[in-house]
Amino acid sequence: MSANTWRHPTGDSDLPSDPGEAASSTGEPPDTGATAAVRESGKSPHRFWSARRIPAAVVALLSVAATGLLLYDVVSVRAGRPGMRWRRRLADELATRPLDDIWVIVGAAVAMTLGLWLFLLAVTPGLRRLLPMRQPTGIRGTGEVRAGLDRRAAALLLRDRAMRVSGVESARVDVGRRKVKAHAQAHFRDLDEVRADLDATLGEAVTTLGLSRQPTLSVRVRRPKKG
Numbered sequence: 547m548s549a550n551t552w553r554h555p556t557g558d559s560d561l562p563s564d565p566g567e568a569a570s571s572t573g574e575p576p577d578t579g580a581t582a583a584v585r586e587s588g589k590s591p592h593r594f595w596s597a598r599r600i601p602a603a604v605v606a607l608l609s610v611a612a613t614g615l616l617l618y619d620v621v622s623v624r625a626g627r628p629g630m631r632w633r634r635r636l637a638d639e640l641a642t643r644p645l646d647d648i649w650v651i652v653g654a655a656v657a658m659t660l661g662l663w664l665f666l667l668a669v670t671p672g673l674r675r676l677l678p679m680r681q682p683t684g685i686r687g688t689g690e691v692r693a694g695l696d697r698r699a700a701a702l703l704l705r706d707r708a709m710r711v712s713g714v715e716s717a718r719v720d721v722g723r724r725k726v727k728a729h730a731q732a733h734f735r736d737l738d739e740v741r742a743d744l745d746a747t748l749g750e751a752v753t754t755l756g757l758s759r760q761p762t763l764s765v766r767v768r769r770p771k772k773g
Contacts, residue, residue: 594671594678595673596672677695678692678757679756679758680756680758695755697721698721700755701719701720703755704728704751708728708730708744711744713740714730714740714744715731717729725763725764728763728765729768730744730767745763
């Protein structure tokens with residue numbers, strides 16, 4: 547997922563600018579000791595699985611249609627009527643065509659591709675837009691709760707944080723499951739200084755997202771094109 551490029555800061559973000567900011571705004575001390583240990587020692591939940599409703603519905607409808615048509619033809623033959631022409635022709639073609647015929651090879655390739663596609667749908671989680679978050683331990687009732695963060699929402703939060711860095715004119719953030727890529731344009735200040743500030747700011751922001759798998763951060767800063 548990618549966040550759109552903005553030219554001006556958007557205001558306050560849901561992420562605190564420093565570890566103690568959120569606590570100080572409510573009058574409570576920052577997380578230390580056992581609370582911090584619970585946050586860091588949480589379980590790593592698996593990815594969310596997609597229900598695959600559309601592929602399942604298409605396969606079910608096609609299976610029902612093919613089975614119903616074949617059953618109707620069998621009943622017609624049992625009743626003394628001739629079988630459907632397409633079934634007789636298909637049986638003759640399968641009995642007479644050699645295995646190295648081009649149409650036999652194409653049909654086998656199509657069937658194998660469809661089977662592989664269905665197999666991949668069955669064994670892969672899907673829902674790549676949701677990033678699983680950590681589950682805290684030592685708190686009653688949290689074992690049955692699973693939380694996920696949308697990649698686009700995470701990109702918006704990180705982009706908002708990047709726009710707060712002094713010297714950044716525009717920023718774009720791409721959030722993946724394993725890597726976060728930030729591209730920024732700096733209209734003043736030294737590029738190395740802006741890059742260092744972005745590394746520190748976004749690194750802290752990524753940590754506060756609470757993801758089960760900490761993604762790596764890649765930051766690129768350049769000057770805007772003239773003209």
